[in-house]
Amino acid sequence: MSAPSPAQLLDARKVIVCCGAGGVGKTTVSASLALAAARRGKRVLVVTIDPSKRLAEALGVDRNPPEPVALAADRLAKLGVQAPGSLSAWMLDPQLVSDTVVRERSRTPDEAERLLTNPIYRNVSAMIAGMQEYTAVEALHAFVGDDQYDLVVLDTPPSRNALRFLDAPDRVGAFLDRRIFNLFVPGEGGVIRRVASRLIEKVLDTTFGEDTRRDLQVFFELFSQILGHLNKNQHDMRAFFQSEAVSFLLVTSPAREAVTEAFFFEKKTREELGLHLGGYVLNRSLAWAADLPMPDTLRRPVDAPAALGRALGRLAPLAQAEAQLARTHADLASELRNRAGDHGFAWVLPRLPDGAGALEALIGLADALMTDGLAASPAGGPTTA
Amino acid sequence: MRFLDRRIHLITGKGGVGRTTVTAALARAAARHGRRTLALEIGDPDGGYSPLGRLLGRETLSETPARLSQHLSVAHLWAPVGHEGFLRSVLPGGPLIKSALKSRALRKFLDAAPSFHEMGVFFHLLLLLEATREDGQPEHEVILIDMPATGHTLALTGLPDLLLGLIPRGPVAKALRRGQAFMNNPAQAAAWVVTLPEQLPVTESLELLDGLARTQVPIGGVLLNRYPDDPFDPEERAALDAFMAQHPAQGGLALKRIDQAQGAADRLRAGTDALIVSLPEVWVDDPGPVLEAQLHAAMRRTP
Numbered sequence: 063m064s065a066p067s068p069a070q071l072l073d074a075r076k077v078i079v080c081c082g083a084g085g086v087g088k089t090t091v092s093a094s095l096a097l098a099a100a101r102r103g104k105r106v107l108v109v110t111i112d113p114s115k116r117l118a119e120a121l122g123v124d125r126n127p128p129e130p131v132a133l134a135a136d137r138l139a140k141l142g143v144q145a146p147g148s149l150s151a152w153m154l155d156p157q158l159v160s161d162t163v164v165r166e167r168s169r170t171p172d173e174a175e176r177l178l179t180n181p182i183y184r185n186v187s188a189m190i191a192g193m194q195e196y197t198a199v200e201a202l203h204a205f206v207g208d209d210q211y212d213l214v215v216l217d218t219p220p221s222r223n224a225l226r227f228l229d230a231p232d233r234v235g236a237f238l239d240r241r242i243f244n245l246f247v248p249g250e251g252g253v254i255r256r257v258a259s260r261l262i263e264k265v266l267d268t269t270f271g272e273d274t275r276r277d278l279q280v281f282f283e284l285f286s287q288i289l290g291h292l293n294k295n296q297h298d299m300r301a302f303f304q305s306e307a308v309s310f311l312l313v314t315s316p317a318r319e320a321v322t323e324a325f326f327f328e329k330k331t332r333e334e335l336g337l338h339l340g341g342y343v344l345n346r347s348l349a350w351a352a353d354l355p356m357p358d359t360l361r362r363p364v365d366a367p368a369a370l371g372r373a374l375g376r377l378a379p380l381a382q383a384e385a386q387l388a389r390t391h392a393d394l395a396s397e398l399r400n401r402a403g404d405h406g407f408a409w410v411l412p413r414l415p416d417g418a419g420a421l422e423a424l425i426g427l428a429d430a431l432m433t434d435g436l437a438a439s440p441a442g443g444p445t446t447a
Numbered sequence: 448m449r450f451l452d453r454r455i456h457l458i459t460g461k462g463g464v465g466r467t468t469v470t471a472a473l474a475r476a477a478a479r480h481g482r483r484t485l486a487l488e489i490g491d492p493d494g495g496y497s498p499l500g501r502l503l504g505r506e507t508l509s510e511t512p513a514r515l516s517q518h519l520s521v522a523h524l525w526a527p528v529g530h531e532g533f534l535r536s537v538l539p540g541g542p543l544i545k546s547a548l549k550s551r552a553l554r555k556f557l558d559a560a561p562s563f564h565e566m567g568v569f570f571h572l573l574l575l576l577e578a579t580r581e582d583g584q585p586e587h588e589v590i591l592i593d594m595p596a597t598g599h600t601l602a603l604t605g606l607p608d609l610l611l612g613l614i615p616r617g618p619v620a621k622a623l624r625r626g627q628a629f630m631n632n633p634a635q636a637a638a639w640v641v642t643l644p645e646q647l648p649v650t651e652s653l654e655l656l657d658g659l660a661r662t663q664v665p666i667g668g669v670l671l672n673r674y675p676d677d678p679f680d681p682e683e684r685a686a687l688d689a690f691m692a693q694h695p696a697q698g699g700l701a702l703k704r705i706d707q708a709q710g711a712a713d714r715l716r717a718g719t720d721a722l723i724v725s726l727p728e729v730w731v732d733d734p735g736p737v738l739e740a741q742l743h744a745a746m747r748r749t750p
Contacts, residue, residue, distance in 0.1 A: 083462060084461070084462030084463075084595075085461050085462020085463030085464070086462065086463060116647070116650075181612075181613055182613065258550065261543075261546055261547065261550060261553070262550070262553055264543065265534070265538065265543070265547045265553060268537060268538055268539075268543075268617075268618075269533070269534070269537050269538070269617065269618065269619050270614050270617060270619060271614065271616055271617045274613060274614050277613075315463055317463075319467075319498060319501070319502075320463075322501075323496060323498070326496050327496075348700065351697065351700060354695055354696055354697050354699070355694075355696050355697065356696065356697050356698075357691070357694075357696040357697060357698050360690075360694045360696055362690070366686070366690070367682075367686050369680075369682045369683045369685070369686040370683075370686040370687065370690055372683050373679055373683035373684065373686055373687040373690075374687070374690075376678040376679060376683065377687065377698045377701070377702075378698075380678075380698050380701035380702075381696065381697035381698030381701070382697075383701070384697050384698055384700055384701050385697045388697075415703065
């Protein structure tokens with residue numbers, strides 16, 4: 063199979079996962095992909111963790127609702143989505159999802175309440191390593207096999223490690239190592255275990271005091287039980303991630319460092335997780351500006367004021383720098399294409415004018431995705447007008 | 448309060464604004480002023496990629512500061528170092544500390560327990576701050592930290608408060624208070640928000656400044672990165688706009704950026720009383736040297 067166009071990918075997949083380092087515009091790219099699919103008549107859900115207020119406002123949905131919210135008809139009309147296409151968004155607050163999971167998975171309502179009111183849980187469950195990623199996978203799991211949506215686009219949590227999301231099950235697995243957590247929970251066991259238990263208890267009592275140690279024990283006991291239930295879902299998801307129904311996109315910004323980092327993560331996923339990326343998205347590219355003429359080659363009107371001559375002289379170095387930047391972006395795009403090879407894709411999305419509202423940005427990027435060139439200039443063009 | 452007189456600088460800001468580049472340039476500039484400077488990033492437990500290391504010429508970093516030049520070292524903050532440090536400081540000597548440090552179970556617990564990773568990072572930082580040379584002078588006179596994404600920054604700066612809520616007494620609480628007193632002292636510490644002169648980054652920086660103020664970390668200021676120079680007088684600009692409207696050409700984006708930058712800077716000034724330092728737009732592959740020169744000069748006078 064040769065590299066799919068965005069349209070082919072949106073039509074063929076059930077799930078698209080957008081990965082990438084923080085600050086590359088992952089959330090906007092996810093929402094634009096979802097919009098582009100909805101405009102093609104798909105029923106689409108976009109899931110984002112901890113999204114910006116701005117995107118929620120653009121879509122006309124609340125942040126942190128308990129379940130996905132379908133966009134209102136007038137909003138869909140503004141975005142150019144027509145039936146049977148539809149677009150829903152779920153903007154997740156990690157704490158809220160975690161609380162929901164606790165309520166659903168605890169053995170008894172009483173245990174759920176004990177955990178929810180535990181001071182350790184209340185203060186730090188959102189900070190547990192891998193918890194947000196875990197939440198994302200859990201959210202996704204609920205929609206796999208559900209035919210309510212043709213496509214789910216998942217925006218992964220911002221993280222320094224672009225692909226941490228993929229090994230969340232292993233990371234949170236540290237919690238599930240019952241041999242470890244048993245040590246903190248008083249109970250029976252062999253001599254060695256009892257000795258280790260006492261040691262840890264003593265260290266914790268000395269360090270934190272008895273109350274905190276007891277809170278920790280309750281937290282560990284109840285929380286790891288819940289995660290034990292979830293682990294099976296994560297296992298199923300790992301297999302699902304390797305299927306044809308899913309495509310992973312790595313979003314990057316047009317900077318040397320960002321692209322180097324993207325390559326690093328591509329290699330790591332391939333070698334360590336056995337997962338293959340569908341392709342790259344180079345976001346905010348100015349490559350389209352490379353074809354514009356230099357200002358000093360333009361013919362000036364005969365009656366041009368003297369100020370124009372001076373201004374064009376001052377503009378020259380800025381124009382040269384801009385041309386250089388456009389060439390750099392074009393080079394990065396071709397590097398990504400080479401790296402993607404025959405089967406992967408490297409799409410280029412334009413940098414939209416600063417000041418474009420979130421709604422305009424979504425529409426602009428969805429348009430760009432459906433343009434075959436993919437590097438077309440954004441609406442309005444590169445003029446000063 | 449000059450930049451160089453403070454011991455610790457937290458360089459924060461959203462991804463993509465050039466935070467790591469600015470951190471590296473600040474570190475080089477401080478070292479050129481002859482201060483023993485340590486540049487830090489927060490070690491990723493998954494290991495591997497070090498953006499700060501790369502900019503300073505090291506593929507990977509370790510928890511032991513690596514000397515790059517006479518006055519400049521680089522390392523990462525590594526939670527297990529902090530864990531060991533605080534265990535050593537709170538446990539009585541003898542068999543208990545020995546078996547505690549040897550216990551794999553305890554290590555695993557400290558890795559897995561929520562917020563203990565951040566706590567380890569915090570304690571490692573405290574160890575580096577308090578390290579002294581034989582003459583009693585600080586081992587690292589100026590410490591700069593490339594702070595990760597916004598949410599993590601607030602998690603770390605807010606950590607002492609959070610933990611003190613959970614653990615109000617005992618040796619850990621004492622150490623946390625010591626760290627907090629340091630981090631909240633404007634004569635010793637400052638947080639710098641790196642941002643771009645664009646609409647969205649400015650909005651997010653104002654939010655970050657509010658968040659930092661709530662965690663009581665003193666604000667050093669805002670570093671407005673990639674601020675474009677405006678070389679035109681009004682007459683020239685008017686002539687240019689009229690001409691370029693008819694003839695799209697290279698340089699058009701630069702003009703837009705100049706206007707947007709001025710608008711964004713105005714909004715920033717209206718939204719905060721913090722010091723704002725503009726850093727030049729540098730159109731080359733490696734902005735490091737130009738930034739460094741600018742920051743080197745600014746350090747003499749920056750309040």
